[in-house]
Amino acid sequence: MTGYLIKKAAALAAVLFLVSLTVFSVLFVLPGDPAQIILGINASPETLAALRSRLGLDQPFLVQYGQWIGSLLQGTGGRSITYDMPVADLIGSRLAVTGPLAIMAMAIAVVLALPLGIFAARHQNRPGDAAVMAGTQLGLAIPEFWLGILLMLLFSVHWGFFSAGGFPGWDEDLWGSLKALFLPALALGLIRAAILTRLTRSSMLDVLREDYVRTARAKGLKERTVVYGHALKNALIPVLTIFGLQMGQLLAGAIIIENVFTLPGLGRLVFQAIGQRDLPVVREVVLFMAAAVVIVNFLVDLSYAVVDPRIRLDG
Amino acid sequence: MKNAFRSLVLILSLVVMVSPAFSQTPVKGGILTVCQPAEPPGLDPTANTSAAIDRVVYANIYEGLVKVDSTGGFLPGLANGWSVSTYGLVYTFNLRKGVVFHNGEAFDASVAKWNLERAAMPENGNPHPEYFNGIDTIETPDSHTLVIRLKAVDALFIAHMAEGDAVMLPMKGVEDVKSNPVGTGPFRFEKWVRGDRVEMVRFDGYWNPFLPYLDRVTFRFISDPAAQIAALKAGDIDVIGYIAAPESAMMLEKDKRFKVYSGTTTGEVIMSTNNKAAPFDNRLVRQAMAHAIDRQAVIELVMFGYGTPIGSHWSPSTPYYKDLTGRFPYDPDKAKVLLKKAGYPDGFKATIKLPAIYSYSRRAGEVIADMLGKVGIDLTIEIVEWGQWIDRIFKKKEFQLTMIGHVEAWDIGIYARPNYYFQYDSQAFRDAYARALEAPDEAEKAKWFGRCQRIIAEDAVNGFLFSAPSLPVMIR
Numbered sequence: 001m002t003g004y005l006i007k008k009a010a011a012l013a014a015v016l017f018l019v020s021l022t023v024f025s026v027l028f029v030l031p032g033d034p035a036q037i038i039l040g041i042n043a044s045p046e047t048l049a050a051l052r053s054r055l056g057l058d059q060p061f062l063v064q065y066g067q068w069i070g071s072l073l074q075g076t077g078g079r080s081i082t083y084d085m086p087v088a089d090l091i092g093s094r095l096a097v098t099g100p101l102a103i104m105a106m107a108i109a110v111v112l113a114l115p116l117g118i119f120a121a122r123h124q125n126r127p128g129d130a131a132v133m134a135g136t137q138l139g140l141a142i143p144e145f146w147l148g149i150l151l152m153l154l155f156s157v158h159w160g161f162f163s164a165g166g167f168p169g170w171d172e173d174l175w176g177s178l179k180a181l182f183l184p185a186l187a188l189g190l191i192r193a194a195i196l197t198r199l200t201r202s203s204m205l206d207v208l209r210e211d212y213v214r215t216a217r218a219k220g221l222k223e224r225t226v227v228y229g230h231a232l233k234n235a236l237i238p239v240l241t242i243f244g245l246q247m248g249q250l251l252a253g254a255i256i257i258e259n260v261f262t263l264p265g266l267g268r269l270v271f272q273a274i275g276q277r278d279l280p281v282v283r284e285v286v287l288f289m290a291a292a293v294v295i296v297n298f299l300v301d302l303s304y305a306v307v308d309p310r311i312r313l314d315g
Numbered sequence: 316m317k318n319a320f321r322s323l324v325l326i327l328s329l330v331v332m333v334s335p336a337f338s339q340t341p342v343k344g345g346i347l348t349v350c351q352p353a354e355p356p357g358l359d360p361t362a363n364t365s366a367a368i369d370r371v372v373y374a375n376i377y378e379g380l381v382k383v384d385s386t387g388g389f390l391p392g393l394a395n396g397w398s399v400s401t402y403g404l405v406y407t408f409n410l411r412k413g414v415v416f417h418n419g420e421a422f423d424a425s426v427a428k429w430n431l432e433r434a435a436m437p438e439n440g441n442p443h444p445e446y447f448n449g450i451d452t453i454e455t456p457d458s459h460t461l462v463i464r465l466k467a468v469d470a471l472f473i474a475h476m477a478e479g480d481a482v483m484l485p486m487k488g489v490e491d492v493k494s495n496p497v498g499t500g501p502f503r504f505e506k507w508v509r510g511d512r513v514e515m516v517r518f519d520g521y522w523n524p525f526l527p528y529l530d531r532v533t534f535r536f537i538s539d540p541a542a543q544i545a546a547l548k549a550g551d552i553d554v555i556g557y558i559a560a561p562e563s564a565m566m567l568e569k570d571k572r573f574k575v576y577s578g579t580t581t582g583e584v585i586m587s588t589n590n591k592a593a594p595f596d597n598r599l600v601r602q603a604m605a606h607a608i609d610r611q612a613v614i615e616l617v618m619f620g621y622g623t624p625i626g627s628h629w630s631p632s633t634p635y636y637k638d639l640t641g642r643f644p645y646d647p648d649k650a651k652v653l654l655k656k657a658g659y660p661d662g663f664k665a666t667i668k669l670p671a672i673y674s675y676s677r678r679a680g681e682v683i684a685d686m687l688g689k690v691g692i693d694l695t696i697e698i699v700e701w702g703q704w705i706d707r708i709f710k711k712k713e714f715q716l717t718m719i720g721h722v723e724a725w726d727i728g729i730y731a732r733p734n735y736y737f738q739y740d741s742q743a744f745r746d747a748y749a750r751a752l753e754a755p756d757e758a759e760k761a762k763w764f765g766r767c768q769r770i771i772a773e774d775a776v777n778g779f780l781f782s783a784p785s786l787p788v789m790i791r
């Protein structure tokens with residue numbers, strides 16, 4: 001187990017190093033002088049030069065990269081140019097929106113997908129199965145932003161149950177913040193539920209054909225025990241893999257839904273920062289997103305072992 | 316320019332927005348929530364030309380010596396009034412008494428002097444130090460008199476003093492004003508929830524005891540036009556500040572619950588033309604294009620009818636405006652004749668590069684490509700990212716035509732810079748502009764600024780299209 005952890009940590013470090021080098025190089029060669037974009041195009045050449053030297057943009061590539069990595073290793077990191085605050089604090093405050101949003105969305109997805117998928121598998125080729133499959137087909141076909149706007153028009157504009165976007169802040173209004181995340185989480189969750197339902201169904205169907213399930217049935221176990229006690233755990237492995245990928249994606253920011261609902265999440269942060277050439281923010285958020293994806297996948301790997309004791313995590 | 320709709324625009328929209336609410340019986344108190352499409356990159360208007368900053372903080376949190384009214388005229392701000400010496404070199408400002416910053420610091424002549432001197436130094440980050448480095452000396456004979464002696468007469472000095480770049484900052488805490496703004500305005504900054512909103516509350520120590528009426532103002536940042544409308548209809552916001560999409564304005568105008576105002580701005584949307592790139596270095600070609608463009612149709616198709624046609628680089632809401640839209644009326648036949656005269660009887664092919672971030676620019680590009688196609692000019696449309704636009708078009712001048720809104724007020728001086736991206740080089744214009752800047756009185760200013768407008772209209776330097784509208788929408 002220790003060997004496994006060391007190996008994973010080394011892999012994480014390698015990924016972060018490569019991502020840092022890539023994102024830094026890409027931003028370095030990106031056309032458009034950041035100082036000019038920040039100050040506007042009628043800014044005087046003297047002020048532009050002063051800003052360039054203040055941001056260190058007049059330094060060679062390796063010096064700039066070295067300074068950045070140095071500041072990261074010291075734990076300080078960069079400072080946002082447009083927001084005038086440490087990027088780490090900015091990521092923290094955005095994660096307080098994106099994190100709960102991702103968790104809520106995946107919770108909705110799982111709560112819907114598991115029962116529906118199992119139900120469909122057990123009623124294969126019967127009307128119930130057809131209805132679930134038709135529903136998931138719809139879920140896969142609908143674009144996220146459109147579902148978001150539809151939910152907003154219905155629940156906020158028409159019925160007035162929720163506010164139409166925005167985020168009051170956790171310390172200010174806990175209930176209001178939860179409500180603010182509900183519709184976007186629903187939009188994200190419904191679409192992910194469609195994928196997970198189909199996956200659960202097909203995985204369940206595979207497992208239900210296994211010998212040990214036939215044995216369990218032959219022993220005279222109740223159908224409930226067969227499905228939930230024996231089949232489900234084994235059917236979950238592929239579902240967990242996709243779940244992990246989706247969770248990682250959501251933590252990396254649901255840019256489109258965040259834009260529709262004007263949520264101050266990570267996705268909108270990085271999107272806006274690219275347009276404004278707020279380079280410290282872009283670099284560190286991308287690095288953070290890469291780390292989040294790697295770590296979530298690591299947790300998924302760990303959970304395989306919990307679900308299926310035959311899988312052993314060793315070096 | 317572009318992403319910088321400056322102070323004037325802001326004032327115009329505020330005047331339009333606020334006056335109807337108070338035109339009946341003024342009611343004290345209340346909360347106003349204003350939606351603005353773009354979140355400001357910092358809250359210090361002296362550190363960045365972005366209009367999004369001015370629209371939130373100008374005249375709300377910060378004030379300068381001078382203000383602008385809805386006709387583009389100048390009003391007293393933190394200065395009660397000012398006088399100009401006979402030759403226009405010395406400005407004497409009488410500052411208001413009893414003005415305090417939100418942090419309790421007093422505003423007086425020494426603070427004003429410190430602000431102007433600070434702004435003139437590029438290392439302090441003011442994008443327009445040139446507004447201030449024409450100042451020779453600043454004297455403070457007493458605590459509320461400011462005597463400014465200029466190195467040379469500058470007809471735009473007062474206009475620059477009304478810009479967001481010239482607002483008065485406190486001496487204490489000035490290093491933090493980007494995230495914790497402190498000014499003398501009617502509203503005190505409360506908090507900035509990054510990515511969502513800026514909140515400000517009534518400043519009880521405001522120098523005008525009758526203002527402000529409102530207790531609290533919140534600016535919310537919603538960029539998506541559909542989300543803006545949803546928020547308005549759901550009652551989350553009261554006003555959409557400067558509406559992003561004219562198609563939304565058209566739709567909301569039919570809804571009895573809302574009122575759409577159509578105001579003017581200082582912005583000019585132009586088809587910028589590289590005057591050094593063949594065949595656009597030929598004046599006849601540029602004039603032919605001017606005849607080939609139906610401005611009113613452009614406004615209808617691009618802005619759903621909102622906007623005012625222009626014939627030169629000057630907005631109708633700026634003083635000394637000359638209506639030159641009649642110089643090149645829509646006349647495709649004449650355009651063809653001029654093209655023939657220029658040596659292009661069969662027209663030619665060219666490329667127009669449109670910045671992706673501005674939807675008006677993309678739409679106008681398509682409409683104009685169609686209009687120019689009718690006289691034989693075959694345009695290829697290329698969409699470019701904003702960073703690329705700045706790099707390739709603005710800096711390296713690698714373009715023939717592009718489409719952009721120039722929003723800064725009083726910016727006709729860019730035509731006096733031959734290395735500016737459209738590369739217009741005219742001694743006649745430079746002379747006229749120099750005369751305008753030196754003009755000692757109103758009549759001379761009108762004469763020379765008028766001549767400036769006429770020269771560039773006659774040379775058809777760029778395709779002058781329309782003055783961008785301000786389209787605030789609010790709950791009735």
